[in-house]
Amino acid sequence: MNLWQLFQKLKPFVRPYKLLVIATLLLTLVGSLTAQVNALTLQYAVDSINKLVEAGKGLDAGWHILITITAILLGKEIINAIVQFGQKFYGEKLRILVSQDLAQDIIEKFLKYRLAFFNQDNNQAGKLQTRIDRGIGSLTRLVQIFFIDILPLFTSALVALGLMFYANVYVGLVALSIVPIYFWLTYKQAQKLGSWRRNLRDGREKKSQGILGIINSITVIKSFNRESIESEKQLKLQRELTHNQMQTRQTSFVFDGVKTFIEQIGIVLIIILTAYFVLDGQMSIGMIMYHVLLFNNVSAPIRSLHRIYDEINDAMIYSESFFQISEADHEIETSGTEKPQVQGRFELKNVDFTYPNGFKALHDINMSIRPNKITALVGLSGAGKSTLISLLDKFFEPDSGQILLDGVNIQDMDTQYLRDHIGLVLQKNHIFQGSIFENIRYGKTDASLQDVQEAARKASIHEQILQLPQGYDADALMLSGGQQQRIALARMFLKNPPIIFLDEPTASLDAIASEQIKQSLDQIKQGRTVIMISHSLSQIIDADYTYVMKEGRIVEHGEHDALYHQEGTYKEIFDAMAKSLNIEKIARTFEDDAEEETHS
Numbered sequence: 078m079n080l081w082q083l084f085q086k087l088k089p090f091v092r093p094y095k096l097l098v099i100a101t102l103l104l105t106l107v108g109s110l111t112a113q114v115n116a117l118t119l120q121y122a123v124d125s126i127n128k129l130v131e132a133g134k135g136l137d138a139g140w141h142i143l144i145t146i147t148a149i150l151l152g153k154e155i156i157n158a159i160v161q162f163g164q165k166f167y168g169e170k171l172r173i174l175v176s177q178d179l180a181q182d183i184i185e186k187f188l189k190y191r192l193a194f195f196n197q198d199n200n201q202a203g204k205l206q207t208r209i210d211r212g213i214g215s216l217t218r219l220v221q222i223f224f225i226d227i228l229p230l231f232t233s234a235l236v237a238l239g240l241m242f243y244a245n246v247y248v249g250l251v252a253l254s255i256v257p258i259y260f261w262l263t264y265k266q267a268q269k270l271g272s273w274r275r276n277l278r279d280g281r282e283k284k285s286q287g288i289l290g291i292i293n294s295i296t297v298i299k300s301f302n303r304e305s306i307e308s309e310k311q312l313k314l315q316r317e318l319t320h321n322q323m324q325t326r327q328t329s330f331v332f333d334g335v336k337t338f339i340e341q342i343g344i345v346l347i348i349i350l351t352a353y354f355v356l357d358g359q360m361s362i363g364m365i366m367y368h369v370l371l372f373n374n375v376s377a378p379i380r381s382l383h384r385i386y387d388e389i390n391d392a393m394i395y396s397e398s399f400f401q402i403s404e405a406d407h408e409i410e411t412s413g414t415e416k417p418q419v420q421g422r423f424e425l426k427n428v429d430f431t432y433p434n435g436f437k438a439l440h441d442i443n444m445s446i447r448p449n450k451i452t453a454l455v456g457l458s459g460a461g462k463s464t465l466i467s468l469l470d471k472f473f474e475p476d477s478g479q480i481l482l483d484g485v486n487i488q489d490m491d492t493q494y495l496r497d498h499i500g501l502v503l504q505k506n507h508i509f510q511g512s513i514f515e516n517i518r519y520g521k522t523d524a525s526l527q528d529v530q531e532a533a534r535k536a537s538i539h540e541q542i543l544q545l546p547q548g549y550d551a552d553a554l555m556l557s558g559g560q561q562q563r564i565a566l567a568r569m570f571l572k573n574p575p576i577i578f579l580d581e582p583t584a585s586l587d588a589i590a591s592e593q594i595k596q597s598l599d600q601i602k603q604g605r606t607v608i609m610i611s612h613s614l615s616q617i618i619d620a621d622y623t624y625v626m627k628e629g630r631i632v633e634h635g636e637h638d639a640l641y642h643q644e645g646t647y648k649e650i651f652d653a654m655a656k657s658l659n660i661e662k663i664a665r666t667f668e669d670d671a672e673e674e675t676h677s
């Protein structure tokens with residue numbers, strides 16, 4: 078992306094603030110004129126005083142000159158203060174507003190993207206956030222550089238240059254000839270610094286990651302006595318960083334020195350040239366001062382050129398990946414328009430599915446899920462059960478085949494309508510930052526406190542919430558895993574969807590919490606279409622029908638008894654689960670217990 082394309086892309090974000098831009102530009106113009114007042118005033122002062130001195134007149138005759146100069150300089154400073162304030166304030170306001178719009182724009186955009194977008198390797202949460210933050214940061218800095226930094230400086234430089242040419246073409250030419258040398262030096266400096274700066278940035282990131290890594294794995298480091306190895310790793314990073322820092326500074330100082338030297342040569346040339354014209358009688362002595370001060374205005378912006386060059390470079394690098402995110406229109410979720418009456422009968426016909434990374438997770442899936450029944454998906458970890466559920470929720474699209482809900486292809490259905498009718502309970506449900514009340518109400522944003530409490534009661538968590546000092550206003554993130562899971566179930570009760578997908582809802586919980594949740598789940602299952610993934614024997618036995626998956630394929634299906642007697646994958650998994658529970662020994666314990674009771 079080049080600078081022009083970048084400005085084109087930024088334009089829509091700056092357009093709403095046209096008035097602000099015009100105000101800033103006007104102030105810039107005024108500022109660039111007042112910046113020349115010092116030069117004019119000093120020239121006037123030197124020439125007028127010189128004339129008086131030559132005529133042998135004293136202080137009495139000179140008062141009016143001093144009063145005039147004071148008035149002009151004071152007046153100019155007052156105007157300047159106002160202009161600078163306005164310019165900085167409006168420029169900053171523009172920057173803040175543009176930054177706010179850019180951030181909002183990208184959030185609105187990626188909320189619409191399909192799940193596959195977030196699954197891509199360079200879109201993982203941390204990376205995405207860094208790309209967005211850096212993009213917004215550098216783009217808004219670009220706006221700031223343009224309106225607050227460069228524009229005023231360059232306008233003032235142009236006016237100063239114009240005045241120099243107007244006074245004398247040769248002086249103007251000398252001033253002008255310094256500019257390309259300066260540009261060239263700046264370009265070289267930025268080029269040289271570019272790679273060092275990139276190394277520096279990488280080094281800093283690695284260093285902070287390293288420190289985080291140490292903190293996160295401090296227990297392992299200590300238990301293996303690896304303190305000295307970790308410290309050496311850091312030392313190596315630190316040395317590289319120091320080397321890069323020194324190189325960066327060295328390059329900067331060399332170039333800064335050369336640039337100052339060139340600038341001073343410019344000043345000397347201008348003094349000599351103007352002095353020649355003065356001696357030749359073509360100019361007044363005040364012009365020396367005049368030209369030196371004007372030249373100062375010409376060289377000021379190019380002195381900060383290399384910083385500006387760096388910032389623009391950064392902006393171009395980071396904004397590219399920013400706009401890649403904000404302009405990924407092909408990632409926007411598609412939605413059909415159909416809104417059929419939902420009963421909950423799913424039909425899957427020859428469904429194949431491949432993840433964005435190329436892994437084919439489902440092969441030729443054919444299924445029929447009956448409404449108002451519990452269907453279990455059974456299979457070893459990695460068999461494709463969760464993938465299947467994501468497809469039913471339209472998080473991903475199948476490569477081929479059809480998924481019908483009550484006879485309508487879900488691709489033709491309104492996506493929001495479909496998801497309104499589906500409740501998803503995962504192994505670990507997300508609890509948002511906020512109160513318990515807000516977290517439950519996420520299921521139905523207009524629910525009353527009574528509705529929320531009713532849902533909590535159904536999820537068997539109401540009593541526990543009441544025992545908390547802050548009740549429903551307590552922070553939901555402070556609850557235990559099992560309690561959080563029940564908050565998520567209450568959220569589901571509030572949403573009250575006819576179809577429910579349960580993806581190992583009790584897997585991360587201990588036995589007692591699981592048992593409590595089972596009661597809530599039994600409640601939730603009533604009168605709904607439920608698809609359930611579970612590794613709990615009791616839950617699988619409860620299912621009306623079971624599909625068994627292996628390596629992305631359906632290998633068996635049927636009711637529990639029939640499946641068990643097929644002597645296939647289902648039996649294998651079922652027996653393994655029973656074995657891991659040590660059911661025989663447990664049964665014996667219960668039997669012994671019962672015997673003892675009958676004897677006594």
Ligand code: ADP
Pocket residue numbers: 196432433434436438456457458459460461462463464465
């Ligand atoms: P299950 O729920 O049966 O344990 P999954 O549906 O989670 O299995 O995973 C099925 C296969 O798909 C696994 O091999 C897994 O590694 C792969 N997989 C899951 N999610 C992704 C993803 N986002 N990108 C690529 N492969 C994935």
